[in-house]
Amino acid sequence: MNHPADNLGKRSLEALADGSGEELEALSSLDPLKTTSASTLLQAMAQTSFAGRRLGEAADVLHAMTIDPKCKVVMTLSGAMTVGKMSLVIVRMIQSGMVDAIISTGALMSHGLSEGIGLQHFKVPNALDDESMYKKGYNRVYDTLELESNLNSVEVFVREVLETLDPKETLTSEKFCRVIGEALLQGGHHDSILGAAAARNIPVFIPAFTDCEVGLDVATWALRRALAEGGKGATPEELFAPERVPAYNPFGDLLSYARFIGKAERLGIFTIGGGVPRNWAQQVGPLYDLLNVRLGLDLTPPRFHYGIRLCPEPVHWGGLSGCTYSEGVSWGKFVPESQGGRYAEVHCDATAVWPLLVRGVLERLGKV
Numbered sequence: 107m108n109h110p111a112d113n114l115g116k117r118s119l120e121a122l123a124d125g126s127g128e129e130l131e132a133l134s135s136l137d138p139l140k141t142t143s144a145s146t147l148l149q150a151m152a153q154t155s156f157a158g159r160r161l162g163e164a165a166d167v168l169h170a171m172t173i174d175p176k177c178k179v180v181m182t183l184s185g186a187m188t189v190g191k192m193s194l195v196i197v198r199m200i201q202s203g204m205v206d207a208i209i210s211t212g213a214l215m216s217h218g219l220s221e222g223i224g225l226q227h228f229k230v231p232n233a234l235d236d237e238s239m240y241k242k243g244y245n246r247v248y249d250t251l252e253l254e255s256n257l258n259s260v261e262v263f264v265r266e267v268l269e270t271l272d273p274k275e276t277l278t279s280e281k282f283c284r285v286i287g288e289a290l291l292q293g294g295h296h297d298s299i300l301g302a303a304a305a306r307n308i309p310v311f312i313p314a315f316t317d318c319e320v321g322l323d324v325a326t327w328a329l330r331r332a333l334a335e336g337g338k339g340a341t342p343e344e345l346f347a348p349e350r351v352p353a354y355n356p357f358g359d360l361l362s363y364a365r366f367i368g369k370a371e372r373l374g375i376f377t378i379g380g381g382v383p384r385n386w387a388q389q390v391g392p393l394y395d396l397l398n399v400r401l402g403l404d405l406t407p408p409r410f411h412y413g414i415r416l417c418p419e420p421v422h423w424g425g426l427s428g429c430t431y432s433e434g435v436s437w438g439k440f441v442p443e444s445q446g447g448r449y450a451e452v453h454c455d456a457t458a459v460w461p462l463l464v465r466g467v468l469e470r471l472g473k474v
Contacts, residue, residue, distance in 0.1 A: 144466035157454050161463060164414045164450035168467045171374035171412035171448075172204045178370035179412075182387045183210040184379035188218035189227055189247045190457050193299055195464050200302040202473045204464075205376070207366055208303060208310045209383040212318020215283070215299065215310070217247075219320065220256040222290055222298030223263055227252055257319050263289070264323040265330075273331060277324070278358035283310035286320075309366060311359050313386040328352035364390055367408045374412035378456045380419060380427025388439045395438050409441045410434075413449040416456040416463075 125132075134153040141147040145165075152162025171177045181199065188196075196218075199205050221227065228251040230239075239246055243254030267289045271277075287304025295301045303310050315321045329339070332350045339345040367373065367390045377384050394407040419427040431449040434440045441447035452459060468474045 143469055144462055145469040148462065148466040157452060157459075160450055160452040161454070161459050164416075164452055165463055165466050165470075167412055167414050167448050167450045168204070168376065168463065169470050172202075172467065172471065174372060174374070174412075176371040177374050177412065178206040178366075178372070179204060179374040179376060180207045180209060180367075180387050181205045181376045182378065182383040183208065183214050184381040184383050185211075185214070185456065186217070186247045186250075187378060187456065188214050188221060188299070189250050189252055191227065191250075192457060192460060193218050193221050194297060195461055196299050197297050197302045198468065199376075199464055200299070200306060200308060202468055202471060203306075204467070205308060207308060207363070208299075209363075209387045210310065210312055211381065211383060212279075212312045212315055212321050215312060216257070216260065216319035217252055218299045219260045219263070219286070220252065222295050222301065223259065223293070224295070225253075225256045225259060227256075260319065261323045261326065264320060265327050268324065268327045273328070274353060276353045276355050276358065278355060278362070279312035279315045280309050280359050280362055282315075282320070282324070283312065309362065311363055311386070313356065313359065314382045315354070315356065324352055324354070360393075363387075364393060368394075368405075370408065372412075373408055373410045375410050375414070377413070377415040377417065378460065379417050380415075380425075380429070384415075385426055388434060388437075391439045392437055407438060409447075410439060411441050411447055413440065413447075413451075415449075415451045416454060416460055417451075418453055418455055420453065 133155065134150070136150045136154050136158070141150050148162045148165040150162070151158040152166065153159070154162070171179055181196075181204075183196070187193075200208075217227075230246055230249050230251055234242075234244070236246060239251070245252045245254060245257075264286065267285055271285065283300050284304055287298075287300035287310070290298045290301035291304055296305065300310060312318065312320075316325070329345060329350060333339050337344075337347075337350070375387060377387075388410070391407050391409050394405045397403050398405055398407070413431050415431070417427055419425065421428040421430055421433075430451065431440050431447070435442050435447075440449070443449065465474070
């Protein structure tokens, strides 16, 4: 009886291939003595293996979608990237024309505002435990501190901007980010994320707006006004009464983003992490498909042609943040690679590779 492995047959010396018949692409050892810039380092990494190759390929994709005149690029942001001191990486991408729209977690933008108005984050001191940090108002994010006093200062800044608005006017996260960005520019904070976005008229969306400090700031602003008008607030039932809900409509964001996407001939997406921003950005293709089927319309469904994802989450847990671009093709979100889609997925902590990636592409663009 034959063993199943016998089905493979046996190799013969004469049958061994040298790779030329399949047109295999040869790789090259990376020589650090011959890489003279971030760009040449990334080019050399593209000819290596594992995460290094993926990062090198990501540089090629980012450069391609940035110089494509018909491509609009959406950047999605999650994770503690502003506490992680990546704010200026985002700002330089905005200022260099790599980004046309931003979708972010609210926490990331809230902590970015701390830095944006000139405040600081700090290393976690070894001598303090978490209970002691709480009493001092030191909010810990892994190895970095966001001071409660920072967040209080952000609340004052946000409140002063909101006081210039009509309290009865319906807010969206896009409008909130725009007016905050304009105020940052007026204050000279040009290297803030929202300030840089406002300067280039780039829309910023925060889909899960109430899940963040600035969302709580808007709620505080609305409740402060209600109490000033003589309302009661002695109990949660009195304070959080339905009539005190701020005028806010997230569907304004959804339709504004759908309009923005509908004007693009080609689409690219640059993703840090995953979560709500990533899915919210990508669901626009399925939205168009559903409207065609359910409303009898004839819209052209938008699909992303380019994609870069920096995220350590693996695919085998089955969660969204590990979802591959290939899986996204099955949902109608991406152009298949067989039809010209170009994608790069780097499974790595973004803080370790994102600065190198952006620096290298800025060099190729002649921005540095």
